[in-house]
Amino acid sequence: MSKINVVFITRWYVPEWKACTIRILYFVKSFLSVGANVYVLILRSPHELPCTRVDCEHVINVKLFHFPRKITAEYFSLLTNMPRLVNKLSKIIMDINAIIASVPPADTAFMGYYLSKFLNSKLIIDVRDLWEYTIADIYTWHFPKLQHILSKPYISSYLSIAERADLITTSSVGQKVFYELNYRVNRNKLRVIYNGSDSGLFSRYIRQRCESDTFIGIGLGEYEARYQMLSTILYIISKVLRKGINIKLRAIGKIGSLDFIHDSKVKDKVEIIKPLPYEMLPIVMKNASFGVIGRPNTLPWKLSVPVKLFDYIACGLPIFAFGPPKSELQFFIERFGLGMYVPSNDVDVLANKLVEFIKNLDNYDRKHILKVARFFDRRKWAKRFVKVVESLL
The missing domain is CATH 3.40.50.2000 (Glycogen Phosphorylase B;)
Incomplete structure (x- = not known):
């Protein structure tokens, strides 16, 4: 041609x-x-x-x-x-x-x-x-x-x-x-x-297992936007902390004010990193334990698979996600065995499920997750x- x-x-x-x-x-x-x-x-x-x-x-x-x-x-x-x-x-x-x-x-x-x-x-x-x-x-x-x-x-x-x-x-x-x-x-x-995701770019920063007592949930996105569900994610973390699980959120992207968090212990567990060039993402994701995704029950987000999912699995990270039932995201995670999807926005339900997810982190097959990432x-x-x-x- x-x-x-x-x-x-x-x-x-x-x-x-x-x-x-x-x-x-x-x-x-x-x-x-x-x-x-x-x-x-x-x-x-x-x-x-x-x-x-x-x-x-x-x-x-x-x-x-x-x-x-x-x-x-x-x-x-x-x-x-x-x-x-x-x-x-x-x-x-x-x-x-x-x-x-x-x-x-x-x-x-x-x-x-x-x-x-x-x-x-x-x-x-x-x-x-x-x-x-x-x-x-x-x-x-x-x-x-x-x-x-x-x-x-x-x-x-x-x-x-x-x-x-x-x-x-x-x-x-x-x-x-x-x-x-x-x-x-x-x-x-x-x-x-x-x-x-660019699996070749992310492959050198893969974490094989969780060696630390602190579980780091990675979050990518413009969290100043409501559809990213940041407030819900933080409320979940606060409840998980009360259950004795040492968890931390590393949020990468544009973040709005966190003034609505009155619990200083929760604020201390949030690490904010400003937007980075794409090739820099795996460097700050390399020691994370899992990826976090929240989705509202609206049509645009119900039918999409967010880009962050592919970046998470390119690092071999299992995914904890929540949102509306029968969403494209739920179908994708369950079909390829990438983690846990909870079809709910109830904070108490999500906190219990996140504790269950964290306790079983080492049971997720990271080699399989990376194989899926290479396909995508x-x-x-x-x-x-x-x-x-x-x-x-």
Whole structure:
């Protein structure tokens, strides 16, 4: 096949080390490895710093204009500036084979659709999470009484574009089924590309067993966001401490205020580490005992498998997770034997289950966990993504 030209459209890229950024970065590297020309368009707000390139990709920072905050939100800015942006970008990037709309899929799909029509290119939508509902709520929060009405055109516009896309990749089976059944997307246009983790990067920091009397639970994520369930996790830890278990939480990522914790003993058991570049994660995870994941009972999170799961198992860590019953996360953990999933948000139930989990930590087969991690190696799945896109061209 002749050299291909692809465009990624995203809201985030390096040096912002978000889970979505890492997914895109590995896709970009895989395309570059097969000799493709790669352009990364980052939709930025005026107050945000420009993103930079990592390899040989071409990075284009697109600034969005803002209307007064009290009148409208970023979504309307994106729509009103779309013709101008598409016309400008089409002069910079030509002869494009594929346009890949990444995170958040709804926002980037709007621009991707118009750009693909203008350049006569294939449109691929990469779905990491079902963000369209969350983003719709964020964009209309200025109008709480009209929020439901205002979010409808946003979602319906995205669904219309999704139906016209040439390919949609999802990061879980549950998301794929949802798009097929709820969005009526042709199943032949749907593929699952898991997030995974770079098992080669993490392998040198694997901990074989728990040698210490202190059990360290590792937590990755933007814990200032409610869906990360930090308050619930901390309440669980406080109850476990009262049961005589020496446990500690090492939280890596953006953390909000911990002022709601009045127990000084619990505060002393929380170690906070600021967001780190991806290659630094295994260094601070190497002496952890297990990984912790909490999920709320909402549709976007019920159908997703969080990236942190793959990073945990890449270090050979068993997982303690909780959330709604019959979630994609529960299915994944139980299917592959990666730890314990508790279908509950009751703190007392979770505390008892965590004690049970800790007492049986050494019974989890870490070699098996690492074998699963190697199957979900991020580099392999990025290569699969490239092959899927190439087969479309």
